[in-house]
Amino acid sequence: MTESTATREVGVHLQESGDDTRLLVAAIEADNPQANVSYLPGIVSVKTPGKLTIRRESVEAKLGREWETHEFQLAIISYLGHIGTWDDDEIVISWDH
Amino acid sequence: MAKMSMKARYSALTRDLSWEPSYVSEQDVFPHTTFEGIKIHDWSKWEDPFRLTVDAYYKYQTEKDKRLYAVLDGFAQSQGHLSLSDARYVNAMKIFLQGVTPLEYAAHRHFAYLARQLNGAGPRFAALCQSIDELRHTQTEIHTLSNYNKYYGGLHNFPQQFDRVWYLSVPKSFFDDAMSAGPFEFLISISFAFEYLLTNLLFVPFMSGASYNGDLPSMTFGFSAQSDESRHMTLGLEAIKFLLEQDEANVPIVQAWIDKWFWRGYRLTALVAAMLDYMLPRKVMSWAEAFELYFGQQMLEGLFPDLAYYGIRPPLHVKEALAEKDILSHQVYWTLYQFSFAAAFTTTVPTADELNWFSAQYPDTFDRYFRGNWEKAGRIAAGGGRFFFQGLPQLCQTCQIPMLFTEPGDPATICQRSSDFRGEHYNFCSDGCKWIFDREPEKYIQAWLPVHQIYQGSCGGPSVPEVLAWYGLQDGDSGEYHGSADEQNWARWHAGAGIETAVTGG
Numbered sequence: 001m002t003e004s005t006a007t008r009e010v011g012v013h014l015q016e017s018g019d020d021t022r023l024l025v026a027a028i029e030a031d032n033p034q035a036n037v038s039y040l041p042g043i044v045s046v047k048t049p050g051k052l053t054i055r056r057e058s059v060e061a062k063l064g065r066e067w068e069t070h071e072f073q074l075a076i077i078s079y080l081g082h083i084g085t086w087d088d089d090e091i092v093i094s095w096d097h
Numbered sequence: 098m099a100k101m102s103m104k105a106r107y108s109a110l111t112r113d114l115s116w117e118p119s120y121v122s123e124q125d126v127f128p129h130t131t132f133e134g135i136k137i138h139d140w141s142k143w144e145d146p147f148r149l150t151v152d153a154y155y156k157y158q159t160e161k162d163k164r165l166y167a168v169l170d171g172f173a174q175s176q177g178h179l180s181l182s183d184a185r186y187v188n189a190m191k192i193f194l195q196g197v198t199p200l201e202y203a204a205h206r207h208f209a210y211l212a213r214q215l216n217g218a219g220p221r222f223a224a225l226c227q228s229i230d231e232l233r234h235t236q237t238e239i240h241t242l243s244n245y246n247k248y249y250g251g252l253h254n255f256p257q258q259f260d261r262v263w264y265l266s267v268p269k270s271f272f273d274d275a276m277s278a279g280p281f282e283f284l285i286s287i288s289f290a291f292e293y294l295l296t297n298l299l300f301v302p303f304m305s306g307a308s309y310n311g312d313l314p315s316m317t318f319g320f321s322a323q324s325d326e327s328r329h330m331t332l333g334l335e336a337i338k339f340l341l342e343q344d345e346a347n348v349p350i351v352q353a354w355i356d357k358w359f360w361r362g363y364r365l366t367a368l369v370a371a372m373l374d375y376m377l378p379r380k381v382m383s384w385a386e387a388f389e390l391y392f393g394q395q396m397l398e399g400l401f402p403d404l405a406y407y408g409i410r411p412p413l414h415v416k417e418a419l420a421e422k423d424i425l426s427h428q429v430y431w432t433l434y435q436f437s438f439a440a441a442f443t444t445t446v447p448t449a450d451e452l453n454w455f456s457a458q459y460p461d462t463f464d465r466y467f468r469g470n471w472e473k474a475g476r477i478a479a480g481g482g483r484f485f486f487q488g489l490p491q492l493c494q495t496c497q498i499p500m501l502f503t504e505p506g507d508p509a510t511i512c513q514r515s516s517d518f519r520g521e522h523y524n525f526c527s528d529g530c531k532w533i534f535d536r537e538p539e540k541y542i543q544a545w546l547p548v549h550q551i552y553q554g555s556c557g558g559p560s561v562p563e564v565l566a567w568y569g570l571q572d573g574d575s576g577e578y579h580g581s582a583d584e585q586n587w588a589r590w591h592a593g594a595g596i597e598t599a600v601t602g603g
Contacts, residue, residue, distance in 0.1 A: 042308030077323035083146040097406030
């Protein structure tokens with residue numbers, strides 16, 4: 001295969017719905033410097049090469065309130081990659097092989 | 098007591114609540130997980146990265162429903178049906194309610210079965226959550242679209258139509274095929290091929306289309322349902338990795354299922370292709386673009402290199418699917434146009450702007466193969482002779498779509514394949530559908546093909562009006578959009594806006 005797990009794209013589709021999503025995307029962008037954000041009607045797409053990390057602390061700092069990683073389920077509508085980690089502190093999406 | 102971590106809670110609330118049977122054998126408790134030839138050595142190796150527990154599940158599902166129903170209330174109160182892009186748009190949602198909602202219900206039933214029959218506590222709990230999700234989707238879709246049923250045709254009788262109408266036998270037979278397979282094949286067919294491989298092609302076009310065409314409630318139920326979808330995608334991906342890691346002997350079995358279910362699922366998306374390109378008055382993206390992005394880039398370049406590690410290659414017939422991307426929607430909608438007198442939606446010739454949009458989106462194919470048909474159909478319709486096909490089409494024995502597809506590399510020649518089995522002759526639309534039949538002819542010769550059933554006298558009678566009555570179609574459901582009840586109502590609602598007096602009373 002031409003591309004490795006370090007460079008193959010992973011990503012998420014989120015509902016484009018108000019401030020919570022906007023701040024969530026801002027937190028993801030801050031933690032994933034190569035993230036590329038694009039829009040379809042109703043949808044925000046965030047893609048990045050290799051690995052996408054969503055950190056609870058970063059999201060809480062943007063939202064100014066407590067946020068548990070389970071709450072990500074209210075925003076996510078689809079993803080690309082494999083969810084390797086989903087624990088109290090972070091969600092990590094990458095390819096395995 | 099200190100709050101447990103997600104990992105500890107998950108372990109406590111799923112696996113710790115399970116037990117090893119002692120007075121009956123495991124085989125007797127779970128009798129359906131051996132006959133397919135799949136070898137599982139250690140069910141505890143199944144991972145659920147979501148680590149979803151029942152308390153968190155209900156907490157977030159409740160929140161999702163609250164948000165959705167708040168939107169539905171506001172929509173009904175504010176006469177939201179008036180703010181659609183055009184009445185024609187509702188045809189997309191008619192196809193959704195008739196063809197997709199019953200699949201959600203079927204999925205609810207079958208995941209309940211898996212929640213009982215899989216040996217591992219982890220996958221049983223994931224299947225249970227999905228079963229409840231699918232019931233929620235069924236209910237929320239019906240509640241949402243019932244708001245349009247007050248104003249539009251084609252939405253009043255979908256469960257009966259799902260069981261009877263010709264084009265709805267395509268999704269119905271697809272899911273029946275999966276449900277009548279074993280539990281592992283079902284996981285590959287629905288959880289992997291349908292929910293992971295093709296989900297973005299199936300659902301994102303509908304939901305983004307709803308958003309862009311002013312259909313707030315459908316967009317909201319769609320995204321509410323899709324928020325469960327990421328769990329379902331995960332179940333599919335975990336299922337395939339689990340099967341491939343458990344035993345090398347599983348690899349060829351799984352590969353054959355991927356080959357089969359990719360093509361089955363891809364053929365099902367033919368209806369989505371037509372919807373996306375032709376039924377949305379305001380276009381989101383072309384089918385070709387959606388297919389390149391969501392299947393080509395994301396699955397072939399993203400997922401399949403990951404699966405190559407296990408010895409899995411991209412599906413057979415993937416080349417044929419890629420080669421069809423610039424012709425698929427045009428061929429399918431052209432057929433729907435000719436047969437919508439027998440459908441629970443209406444069709445019409447695309448506007449001049451739409452034809453130009455197709456030319457721009459499909460520069461290699463549209464003007465050469467399809468524009469002429471539409472211009473001719475438009476001239477005939479303008480002369481008062483809107484034509485419908487007077488006859489019944491040959492259906493593919495496997496996918497049950499009329500044989501409208503063309504030879505690979507030759508969009509002007511209809512593709513026809515056939516096989517003989519036990520003295521009978523069977524026809525197929527493609528190499529992919531023939532390959533699927535030839536693997537399991539005993540299964541597919543039992544297909545309930547709507548056209549054959551009409552000829553056999555099983556569908557209300559020999560004449561078109563008798564068949565349409567048996568389908569449960571009413572005036573205003575079918576035919577040509579221009580002049581339809583939907584179009585006339587829409588024009589009336591929007592004429593003289595500001596001076597029309599509201600309808601009051603009971």
